[in-house]
Structures are given as structure tokens and as C-alpha cells.
Amino acid sequence: MKHLVLTLAIMMLPMSMMAQQRTKAKPAAKKVYVCTSGNSTKYHKTKDCRMLKTCNGEVKLVTQGQAHKMKRTQCGVCYKRTKRTKK
Ligand SMILES: [Zn+2]
Secondary structure: OHHHHHHHHHHHHHHHHHHHHHHHHOOOOOEEEEEOOOOOOEEEOOOOOHHHHOOOOOEEEEEHHHHHHOOOEEOOOOOOOOOOOOO
8 A cells, every 4th residue: 555655656746846847937037127326225116106206317127136136125105006005
């Protein structure tokens, strides 16, 4: 009986590995906007965020990963606009 369980486990293994690969294959290259001026610490979801309008530098389109490397955090204005804005 133990043998059957082992065979089953071996059969399941490559399947779970394949499933993992499939999720990994999708690149999470989400684009965000950053302001290149010195004291900016945020990245933005939309180009017309009102916080970006006050940017003295250049507005650059980068991936979210790049933004994280630049030590940027999500802008409280454009990332706040989720379903919770019910008034
Ligand atoms: Zn913003």
C-alpha cells in the first residue's frame, strides 16, 4: 500500500512544478510613473496624478520593480482610489 502512495506522490510532483513554472513565466512588468526631482519618494499609477503636476523634474515611466529599487513607495493619492471611495 505504501508503494501506491509513493507512486502517486511522484506523479504529482512534476505537475506542481509545471504549475509553478507557468505562474513564474508571466513577467510582472507593471509600469509606473516617477518624478525625477530630488525630493520625490513616490511612484504613481497614473500620469495625471495631481501629485505629479507639482513635480519640478521630469516624469519618467519605469517598471514597478525599478521604482522599488529607487526606494519609491506608492503614492497615497492615485493608489488610494480603490473601491473604498464611496461617499
Ligand atoms: Zn500619485
